[in-house]
Amino acid sequence: MIVSRPLSTEHISVRDLSEQDVPLMLDYWYRSPPGFVERMGVDLSKLPTEAEMARGTLQNITDNCLLSTSKLHALAITCDGRTVGVHTLFPLIEGDHGIFHAHVWNPTFRNRGLGLRSYPKACQVFFERFDLKRILFKTPVQNIGAIRVKEKLGIPCIGEELIDFGIIRAGTRAKVFELLSGESSIKSSAQSSQSPFKSSQRIDLQNILH
Numbered sequence: 001m002i003v004s005r006p007l008s009t010e011h012i013s014v015r016d017l018s019e020q021d022v023p024l025m026l027d028y029w030y031r032s033p034p035g036f037v038e039r040m041g042v043d044l045s046k047l048p049t050e051a052e053m054a055r056g057t058l059q060n061i062t063d064n065c066l067l068s069t070s071k072l073h074a075l076a077i078t079c080d081g082r083t084v085g086v087h088t089l090f091p092l093i094e095g096d097h098g099i100f101h102a103h104v105w106n107p108t109f110r111n112r113g114l115g116l117r118s119y120p121k122a123c124q125v126f127f128e129r130f131d132l133k134r135i136l137f138k139t140p141v142q143n144i145g146a147i148r149v150k151e152k153l154g155i156p157c158i159g160e161e162l163i164d165f166g167i168i169r170a171g172t173r174a175k176v177f178e179l180l181s182g183e184s185s186i187k188s189s190a191q192s193s194q195s196p197f198k199s200s201q202r203i204d205l206q207n208i209l210h
């Protein structure tokens with residue numbers, strides 16, 4: 001078994017998705033190993049064609065460049081300057097809430113502590129950029145890694161629901177997590193002894209970011 005070493009966390013960052021990231025995104029969605037995309041809870045019949053996804057994403061990036069401040073809802077995750085994945089916010093109601101997504105495109109960067117650093121950084125950008133009251137995470141119950149990241153960050157789980165939005169398979173059961181703005185803090189609900197946070201602690205986003 002190959003054991004990957006943890007990543008050096010100070011080199012993990014987020015920035016607006018750019019044109020040169022798009023081929024990596026397309027490889028992830030259209031050339032991942034068979035069954036990978038479906039296991040995440042995606043309905044392949046809802047996935048746009050590769051050309052449509054490329055065109056739509058490039059259009060969003062180009063349109064955003066015309067704005068005085070960025071309104072892009074896709075942030076590339078970088079490690080040592082190399083793009084390894086993306087955080088997106090969709091659906092989004094500016095001034096209220098958005099649903100957060102995470103995809104580490106490069107499999108060699110998964111399960112090495114990247115998400116624990118990139119989620120808080122991306123949330124901070126999205127809170128400020130879209131003046132959000134809360135960020136929701138609706139994670140299919142079978143996505144153990146994605147659920148574990150929220151638990152380790154101490155983001156409260158507020159229930160479960162059947163989801164059906166975007167490219168998600170209708171009726172997918174998901175755990176719902178909610179991160180509130182306001183105090184810019186994360187209320188820890190993590191019970192695991194491996195959690196860096198105690199359950200009663202209020203965690204300032206800044207503590208996680210630095």
Ligand SMILES: CC(C)(COP(=O)(O)OP(=O)(O)OC[C@H]1O[C@@H](n2cnc3c(N)ncnc32)[C@H](O)[C@@H]1OP(=O)(O)O)[C@@H](O)C(=O)NCCC(=O)NCCS
Pocket residue numbers: 040085102103104105109110111112113114115116117138139140143144145146148149152194
């Ligand atoms: C889910 C995802 C975003 C998590 O990011 P990540 O950088 O791999 O997560 P981290 O390395 O920071 O892991 C955080 C915790 O989750 C655990 N974890 C991560 N991936 C896991 C997996 N596949 N199975 C079990 N636990 C996992 C880690 O072990 C760690 O917990 P621990 O410290 O107690 O061991 C990433 O793995 C990914 O993009 N996966 C494929 C796409 C996907 O599933 N996206 C989510 C769709 S809802």
